[in-house]
Amino acid sequence: LKGREFHRASRIPSEFSEEELVAMKEALKGAIQIPTVSFSHEESNFTALAEFGEYIHKVFPTVFNTSFIQHEVVGNYSHLFTIQGSEPRLQPYMLMAHFDVVPAHEEDWEVAPFSGLERDGFIHGRGTLDNKNSVMAILQALELLLTRNYKPRRSFFITLGHDEEVSGTNGAQKMSALLQARGVQLAFIVDECGFILDGFIPNLQKPFAMISISEKGAIDLMLQVNMTPGHSSAPPKETSIGILSAALSRLEQTPMPNMFKSGMLKTMLQQLASEFSFPTNIVLRNLWLFEPLVSRVLERNDVTNALIRTTTALTMYNAGVKVNVIPPVAKATVNIRIHPAQTVVEVLELIKNIVADDRVQFHVLRAFDPLPISPIDDQALGYQMLHQTIQSVFPEVNIVTPGTCIGNTDSRHYTNLTTGIYLFNPVYLQPQDFRSIHGINEKISVQGYQTQVKFIFELIQNSDTDRKPVPHLHEL
Numbered sequence: 001l002k003g004r005e006f007h008r009a010s011r012i013p014s015e016f017s018e019e020e021l022v023a024m025k026e027a028l029k030g031a032i033q034i035p036t037v038s039f040s041h042e043e044s045n046f047t048a049l050a051e052f053g054e055y056i057h058k059v060f061p062t063v064f065n066t067s068f069i070q071h072e073v074v075g076n077y078s079h080l081f082t083i084q085g086s087e088p089r090l091q092p093y094m095l096m097a098h099f100d101v102v103p104a105h106e107e108d109w110e111v112a113p114f115s116g117l118e119r120d121g122f123i124h125g126r127g128t129l130d131n132k133n134s135v136m137a138i139l140q141a142l143e144l145l146l147t148r149n150y151k152p153r154r155s156f157f158i159t160l161g162h163d164e165e166v167s168g169t170n171g172a173q174k175m176s177a178l179l180q181a182r183g184v185q186l187a188f189i190v191d192e193c194g195f196i197l198d199g200f201i202p203n204l205q206k207p208f209a210m211i212s213i214s215e216k217g218a219i220d221l222m223l224q225v226n227m228t229p230g231h232s233s234a235p236p237k238e239t240s241i242g243i244l245s246a247a248l249s250r251l252e253q254t255p256m257p258n259m260f261k262s263g264m265l266k267t268m269l270q271q272l273a274s275e276f277s278f279p280t281n282i283v284l285r286n287l288w289l290f291e292p293l294v295s296r297v298l299e300r301n302d303v304t305n306a307l308i309r310t311t312t313a314l315t316m317y318n319a320g321v322k323v324n325v326i327p328p329v330a331k332a333t334v335n336i337r338i339h340p341a342q343t344v345v346e347v348l349e350l351i352k353n354i355v356a357d358d359r360v361q362f363h364v365l366r367a368f369d370p371l372p373i374s375p376i377d378d379q380a381l382g383y384q385m386l387h388q389t390i391q392s393v394f395p396e397v398n399i400v401t402p403g404t405c406i407g408n409t410d411s412r413h414y415t416n417l418t419t420g421i422y423l424f425n426p427v428y429l430q431p432q433d434f435r436s437i438h439g440i441n442e443k444i445s446v447q448g449y450q451t452q453v454k455f456i457f458e459l460i461q462n463s464d465t466d467r468k469p470v471p472h473l474h475e476l
């Protein structure tokens with residue numbers, strides 16, 4: 001869409017006063033200070049979730065006092081905004097984010113995780129990347145547009161989930177059901193997970209934007225072994241702990257099949273080929289020949305490995321009641337993330353074959369298939385709107401590529417409303433930032449956050465187009 005942007009006569013420039021820029025970062029700091037932690041399905045900080053609702057009322061008064069915006073609280077804490085456009089013939093779209101966060105072990109952090117402290121140009125704290133930055137940037141961009149008398153042509157929804165980190169069943173799932181009951185169909189959805197990736201690929205100097213167009217599936221699988229308890233002074237040859245440990249070890253030592261051939265990473269690397277110098281450019285241009293070599297290299301890194309195969313992470317283990325009692329039961333939970341080219345049924349079959357022990361019982365606690373792949377062609381409005389906005393807000397980024405989300409987002413609850421689900425946070429991400437998500441020392445640069453607000457400010461206006469995206473000539 002280079003040089004062919006959709007301009008409206010009354011387009012509002014994304015220029016903000018010094019006062020507005022300061023208010024933006026202060027609003028994010030305040031949001032970080034509310035410890036909206038999701039521990040488990042049963043356990044969340046409900047007081048903080050309620051406080052967060054009051055907080056957004058306070059900092060975004062115009063959003064809550066505009067006649068064409070309807071606000072509803074769903075599932076007690078999630079927020080659904082319906083922004084009525086002036087042209088009902090234009091199919092609505094949706095911006096999503098979540099404001100619950102994973103716990104933070106305060107002692108490990110350089111800066112207290114719920115302080116929202118600004119230091120050296122960064123705002124520190126849990127949720128600065130995942131995903132209060134998006135919650136606040138969406139509302140902030142809308143607030144700024146409204147104070148400039150903006151009225152959208154295309155209707156849109158904003159959904160802010162309160163339980164994404166524990167599956168989204170009370171928030172996103174209920175909001176989706178509500179919208180479906182109202183007969184809503186969406187042109188596209190934008191949610192978290194893609195980024196502008198910087199430094200993820202050795203020898204690639206340039207950052208590139210990755211818009212995830214699919215998301216891995218998942219299985220939470222409990223493995224259980226029951227044995228007759230007894231006195232530890234005369235132990236049997238095998239105990240429940242030994243049998244289960246051997247099964248888990250086989251799982252860990254046997255990687256799932258390499259799906260590089262049928263994944264998005266292959267497309268991404270082919271698209272990036274010309275950015276590399278000799279000989280990598282030749283290798284990537286000729287994957288028909290070098291595929292085995294490249295996929296072996298990708299297996300060595302945990303992130304790229306997660307992009308080319310289904311992964312099995314042993315995350316919980318429980319066994320034994322007393323030191324001198326043969327344990328009656330041993331249980332372990334495995335968190336499996338399914339590559340988009342596979343299904344729950346296929347993966348369960350593979351797992352059972354690897355374990356190959358009838359004494360091990362399998363209990364599927366939760367399972368869902370990978371998300372369907374969203375379109376990226378010239379008519380795919382969501383992808384093209386993001387592409388266009390990336391080009392205008394990040395002119396230094398000249399590669400936009402489709403990717404896969406290796407985590408799971410609330411967007412999977414909305415597959416009934418659209419075929420266009422695009423996962424993209426307009427924020428630079430380096431490998432150490434990636435490790436900070438659910439890890440320690442999560443932070444966002446003040447400038448990065450302000451640019452995120454600008455991006456959404458532009459994206460909302462770009463999405464007012466009534467034209468079909470224009471075919472373009474460059475890659476993808």
Ligand SMILES: CCCCCCCC/C=C\CCCCCCCC(=O)NCC(=O)O
Binds near residue numbers: 130406434437
């Ligand atoms: C060669 C290309 C390298 C690509 C590197 C991809 C880097 C990954 C970028 C972003 C991933 C961020 C994952 C965030 C997942 C957020 C959702 C979440 O936490 N959900 C809960 C869950 O999955 O358990």
Ligand SMILES: [Zn+2]
Binds near residue numbers: 098130131164192
């Ligand atoms: Zn998230």
Ligand SMILES: [Zn+2]
Binds near residue numbers: 102130165
């Ligand atoms: Zn998360």
